Amino acid sequence: MLKTLTVSLNERSYSINIGENALLDFPHFQLKAGDRVLITTNDTIAPLYLPTLTTMLEQNGIKTDSVIVPDGEKYKTMATWNTILSQLLANNHTRQSVLIALGGGVIGDVVGFAAACYQRGIRFIQVPTTLLSQVDSSVGGKTAINHPLGKNMIGAFYQPQAVIVDLNCLKTLPPRELSAGLAEVIKYGIILDYDFFVWLEHHIDDLLALEPSAMRYCIAHCCELKAKVVAADETEQDIRAILNLGHTYGHAIEAELGYGNWLHGEAVSVGMLMAAHTAKLLGQFSDDEITRIKQLLIRAKLPVVKPESMLPTAYIPHMLRDKKVLSGKLRLVLPTKIGHVKVVDDVNQDLVLQSIECCE
Template sequence: MIQVDVNTKQQSYPIRIGTGLLAKPENYAPLKANDKVMIVTNPTVAKHYLDTVTQALTQLGCQVDSVLLPDGEEYKTLESVNLIFTALLEKKHSRDSVIIALGGGVIGDMAGFAAASYQRGIRFMQIPTTLLAQVDSSVGGKTGVNHQLGKNMIGAFHQPIAVIIDTNTLYTLKKREFCSGLAEVIKYGAILDLPFFEWLEQNMADLMALKQTALQYCIQRCCQLKADIVAKDETEQGERALLNFGHTFGHAIESHLGYGQWLHGEAVAVGMLEAAVLSSLLGDLTQQDVARIEKLLIQAVLPTGSPETMQATDYLAYMQRDKKVIAGKLRLILLKQLGQAYISSDITQQQIIDSITHCSQSAITTYNANEC
């Protein structure tokens, strides 16, 4: 087992990475006998892992309840979070209870938001079962839900007490979901770590083949990079915003299409390439480096151009409502070079449109999410 530690002002906690972790009671520390636990999951994940987690917690001496939420990004809503509150109240959970998020990023975000809100805040633990959640959303304490006018606009920062990453869960993940997670993996190399980006160029085939050595190194490196940033900037007042590379463009795609039509990583993949092209148009990133990002996205079976039903101008309204707008100015994460990102507040609407148009015109193939 590999462990990465996250140290923030709100909470210090371990990220445990390995195979077969879910069946072993000792991996659920700091939970202990007599803790009252509510597992939040969905039917897809529950059929694979709910019994295993429940049995391990029962062996530990915990009292275990569970609630199943609808599966999909389109259900990442206040209505779904209210199902968690109802289950907690019906089972008489109190301030010393613990919520466990068992699932992907949607489950993790909603369970964490419920934990941040229930009785003004209770403990929670993350057990991410998708690659995207394992490398990104389960770490750092961002929680929340979507609104029809914008993604993740309602939420709170609430750190978990532990993250348990069992890489065996990736064997039951659909290929499309796995590839979606690779977008966030590529992001870390592009913005923070050129040697890791180069490692991805050499090892993408092993990741796609789900080879454990490659998977565990990849997840460990992503978690360490994020842990380092979160420790410096827990509530995204500065450097943590770099982790949003490609996300402002990507969130516009998700909001325009309707949540769940494209997966988060698919939209972020396009957003990263659009941000990279914009960086090139500004004279920072070379065209060769843009091509390297595009090649890696294609190897990960991810899209590189806007949805056919979306025009460049369609992005603008969504981007102006983004959480990263401050004092009326949109902040975008751009690249000085591969492995070095920065925050810009001086980008014009025409520059945004030009970068989107360039990507769509140069996309090698039309992306059909239903064929993945």
């Protein structure tokens, strides 16, 4: 049985379908016999799941093409985006065609952006295969590619037709990738739900062991929390910015070190601690709460110390290119207590440098 949630966006509403073997559940893809799809995946995921998905679709009368791109954050580029568009054009895909993103956050973001651009917009379906993409990036319609000067700076808000979350895909996920996904899971507890944070303190070992009932609850709850925020603020004009806790610092790490050297979740893990220290220096967060967050991140096998090679001053140029910056002034998502955050305008750069130094 699949658990189905809805992202409520009027005519752009769509379902998130979560369960074992969801990859084989044709009705939830919302396709019909005769439809044409282009499946985009990477060279890691392709041998694992592309034949299964292709066979299922073709048995239901879907005409399929596929394109396989290299795996990794460093390939979240205009070149990869162009490869997808070229494949659509070469195979004479039309406005009625559907793109399917089979992979993690990189695949989902690039495919979504290609779907937003091809013939001014075609349908696409998210089939996320990593924990991070299942709980976060596949939901909400943020699509983008990276630029050497900034992460996710070129993209569009463009909602999928459906999200298909197959829990069995996590069985082939490397431990490091699983931990990276847990950073985004822990984020939801810090920003929105104290009780969920406590639940994570009690069940983090179950999640690392891929215990089915714990993982099913965790993914569904994260998706429910995100769906509510997205429904309230689809294009991040207000409350949706809170979902970026730790990301302004984390994106600086990714951009400075080169995309893919630190996984996104690893950078966000340290970024959330830096945000917590910033909040403490502003007098709005306690040492005890920082300790609880740090201990949970450590138990999730995530980094809690900044990259040794990166000086605190190296963060600032990247942070000033963050999409939340207004008039050249830093705006940061900072916790006020576990389960609640706020966006703070015009944060002093010296204070930010101090908070980064706290994570050495």
